[in-house]
Amino acid sequence: GTTWLSRMLTSVRGSRLIYEPLHPGHVSLPETLQPPLRDVDERPYIRPQSDAAEWARFIAELYSGRYQNRWTRYSGIMKKSLIPQVWLNSLFANRVVAKSIRSNLMLGWLSRNSNYKVVLLLRHPCATVLSQQQRNWGINLPMLIGDNELQADYLVEHEDYLQKELSELSQRAVRWAIENSVPIQQAKNGEDIYILTYEDLVNDPSGQLRLLLRFLGWQFDEEQWQRVEARIGVGFSGLTDPVSNSDLLSRWTHKLSPAQVDQVLTSVHTFDVDIYDENIMPRSGAQTGFTEV
Secondary structure (H helix, E strand, C coil), X not given: CHHHXXXXXXXXXXXXXXECCCCCCCCXXXXXCCCCCCCCCCCCCCCCCCCCHHHHHHHHHHHHCCCCCHHHHHCCCCCHHHHHHHHHXXXXXXXXXXXXXXXXXXXXXXXXXXXXXXXXXXCCHHHHHHHHHHCCCCCCHHHHHCCHHHHHHHHHXXXXXXXXXXXXXXXXXHHHHHHHHHHHHHHHCCCCEEEEEHHHHHHCHHHHHHHHHHHHCCCCCHHHHHHHHHHHCCCECCECCCCCHHHHHCHHHHCCCHHHHHHHHHXXXXXXXXXXXXXXXXXXCCCCECCCC
């Protein structure tokens, strides 16, 4: 979902994408970063009020282009024939989009301590954990919950639940819940984080994109908007076969049993994330852009 959205936003000239710059396996991250990021399963937590000088320096250098390589420039492109167009669009870029799945726990800090607009894209936890399970992504829940500041700020009230012997699926759901409940709560507390769901984006891409562009402060002329709309139907999460929106969004319902769905939602609701339930769409009125979550 984030790849699809970022490619739409950078489909016009003057736009540049930075793809997953916090992946330690593909980007040489500074060893001085505190909190560190050395493992693909790590998710650094930075309090909004924190100084985090090394991270601030790294982020500024990242957006200036210092850490660009083939991974950050061209990964996620569905068709290699589009690489020349992506390169051309990025020339003299005055708009930069960073797609990063490892930055959720620092979104409040980014919002407060930079001039960058922050967007959180949510996807149904059942769809997310199923996809991660099928791709054999790591879980490493102890690494995530071992951060003392994260524990003190968000996890202490859930300590009893986290000490239970959880199934693999429940552990993945807990990761989803923590990584998303933190920025959601920060948005409720006034941090300028724009919240968008993948499901709403799939069902109304043009409408949701126009709202998002308004938040970003981007002005597109008609030709630029046509370029964006041309990208709407390309690469729904890597899918190229035409399917209905309902078929696309409901695939997890055919793969997970009712008991498994209950496992996922129990974990998610334990962390007070009630945007999603057993239905494929987010709850009506659960969120609209900013903090009505």
